[in-house]
Amino acid sequence: MPLPLVAIVGRPNVGKSTLVNRMAGTRSAIVHDEPGVTRDRLYQEVEWNGRRLRVVDTGGLIFGDDSEFLPHIRQQAMAALAEAQAVILVVDGMEGLLPADVEVASWLRKQPLPVVVAVNKCESGQMGLAQAAAFWELGLGEPIPCSGIHGNGVAEVLEAVLPHLPESVPDTAEQEPIAISVVGRPNVGKSSLLNRLVGSERAIVSPISGTTRDAIDTVIEWEGRPYRLIDTAGIRKKNRVDYGVEFFSINRAFKAIQRSDVVLLVIDALDGVTEQDQKLASRIEEEGRACVIVVNKWDAVEDKDTYTLNEFTCDIRAKLYFLEWAPLLFVSALTGQRTQKIFEQVDTVVAAHRKRISTAVVNEVLQDALSWQSPPTNRQGKQGKIYYGTQVSDRPPTFVLFVNDPDLFKDNYRRFMEKHFRQNLDFTGTPIRFRWRGKS
Numbered sequence: 001m002p003l004p005l006v007a008i009v010g011r012p013n014v015g016k017s018t019l020v021n022r023m024a025g026t027r028s029a030i031v032h033d034e035p036g037v038t039r040d041r042l043y044q045e046v047e048w049n050g051r052r053l054r055v056v057d058t059g060g061l062i063f064g065d066d067s068e069f070l071p072h073i074r075q076q077a078m079a080a081l082a083e084a085q086a087v088i089l090v091v092d093g094m095e096g097l098l099p100a101d102v103e104v105a106s107w108l109r110k111q112p113l114p115v116v117v118a119v120n121k122c123e124s125g126q127m128g129l130a131q132a133a134a135f136w137e138l139g140l141g142e143p144i145p146c147s148g149i150h151g152n153g154v155a156e157v158l159e160a161v162l163p164h165l166p167e168s169v170p171d172t173a174e175q176e177p178i179a180i181s182v183v184g185r186p187n188v189g190k191s192s193l194l195n196r197l198v199g200s201e202r203a204i205v206s207p208i209s210g211t212t213r214d215a216i217d218t219v220i221e222w223e224g225r226p227y228r229l230i231d232t233a234g235i236r237k238k239n240r241v242d243y244g245v246e247f248f249s250i251n252r253a254f255k256a257i258q259r260s261d262v263v264l265l266v267i268d269a270l271d272g273v274t275e276q277d278q279k280l281a282s283r284i285e286e287e288g289r290a291c292v293i294v295v296n297k298w299d300a301v302e303d304k305d306t307y308t309l310n311e312f313t314c315d316i317r318a319k320l321y322f323l324e325w326a327p328l329l330f331v332s333a334l335t336g337q338r339t340q341k342i343f344e345q346v347d348t349v350v351a352a353h354r355k356r357i358s359t360a361v362v363n364e365v366l367q368d369a370l371s372w373q374s375p376p377t378n379r380q381g382k383q384g385k386i387y388y389g390t391q392v393s394d395r396p397p398t399f400v401l402f403v404n405d406p407d408l409f410k411d412n413y414r415r416f417m418e419k420h421f422r423q424n425l426d427f428t429g430t431p432i433r434f435r436w437r438g439k440s
């Protein structure tokens with residue numbers, strides 16, 4: 001179970017990181033391997049009076065430079081705040097109240113999150129109280145004087161936050177931005193498509209650096225939900241300047257796949273499926289990513305009739321059999337036709353990718369499968385037996401089946417089982433895995 005999360009917000013240099021380090025004390029542990037967007041942010045674990053929580057300093061992420069602060073806070077902080085259960089707004093007691101603090105506060109007041117105002121750099125008691133009093137004006141309740149350097153007041157800040165936090169958080173995964181990568185050969189229309197997805201009307205969070213060196217991601221919002229577009233360096237630039245045919249780096253595509261929840265595999269309707277597309281497809285399956293196959297340039301296919309779509313579908317299904325479970329979408333990045341459908345599909349496949357099936361239902365489906373097709377018997381007359389199954393993880397959904405002897409279950413029975421699960425439990429757009437486990 002993840003720990004509750006507190007987001008630290010505030011202007012640069014008010015002492016956010018000093019404060020975070022003070023809270024984390026010597027027990028400070030940096031959590032590196034959180035999935036998705038969280039990988040990039042600095043999380044620290046804090047223990048206070050027997051309660052454990054995590055804090056994330058939004059500072060390093062949000063504020064590149066002072067002048068850019070305000071336009072960026074809403075969008076930039078969004079990703080961090082989407083996961084948090086409370087906010088500590090840190091202000092500088094020595095500098096006093098600044099217009100930037102007022103604007104951040106008025107934005108925070110509109111968020112559905114409890115906010116505690118920590119007035120940092122208040123080393124001395126009496127003076128500190130006077131310094132802190134100026135921040136009542138923020139309209140966020142009692143400002144608490146503290147000092148990240150000396151440590152006074154930090155306990156009070158934590159005490160003020162704790163009542164707002166649940167003991168633990170059921171699942172933050174739902175609120176993390178969904179990481180989407182767009183892969184495909186050069187010239188299939190990846191950047192055109194990305195520009196469509198970003199759109200002019202959508203809130204664009206400024207590019208933020210990804211985990212891979214040189215990778216730049218863009219966070220966008222669609223119907224109130226954040227999506228992170230992986231490795232989008234230069235997408236908007238590219239429309240203005242023709243760089244010529246881009247060098248196809250399959251490793252770069254592989255890295256992008258690895259960092260995504262969902263991969264949009266873009267196929268050129270005019271060229272059809274190529275060997276490179278097949279390589280990408282098999283990697284998507286191997287990495288266990290959700291996927292939508294996007295057939296682009298549909299506008300340029302001439303003389304379309306009712307059979308064209310079927311023919312295309314059959315051809316793609318045959319050549320991209322690794323991804324038989326992935327939905328197909330025929331779009332035009334040029335005209336924008338059906339590009340908005342991409343978000344709907346992404347939501348669908350992500351839901352399947354994260355799906356959890358109760359053990360009771362898993363066993364019902366197993367029983368049903370067994371009654372359709374009994375497990376095979378080997379030459380010695382030994383028949384396969386499935387005792388019990390359970391889902392052990394998601395992203396992608398993974399099931400362990402406890403059997404008498406895994407060797408008795410050959411590929412065709414395994415394929416039948418997967419098919420039966422897919423027919424009964426909707427796993428559109430996600431690979432699923434089975435681990436056949438013997439008694440020993």
Ligand code: GDP
Pocket residue numbers: 011012013014015016017018019059120121122123146147148149150
């Ligand atoms: P952040 O980057 O905005 O989170 O701020 P830092 O934690 O990097 O601190 C910015 C500056 O303020 C540094 O020079 C700190 O030494 C100083 N600072 C941080 N906390 C305190 C404090 O409690 N009192 C005083 N006087 N200075 C502080």
Ligand code: GDP
Pocket residue numbers: 184185186187188189190191192193246296297298299300331332333334335
């Ligand atoms: P990338 O190399 O995969 O990023 O592809 P680009 O987005 O740069 O597009 C390559 C070329 O295909 C450009 O000349 C685009 O104008 C063109 N293109 C992209 N999408 C479409 C589309 O939906 N229909 C048509 N007809 N052309 C497109």
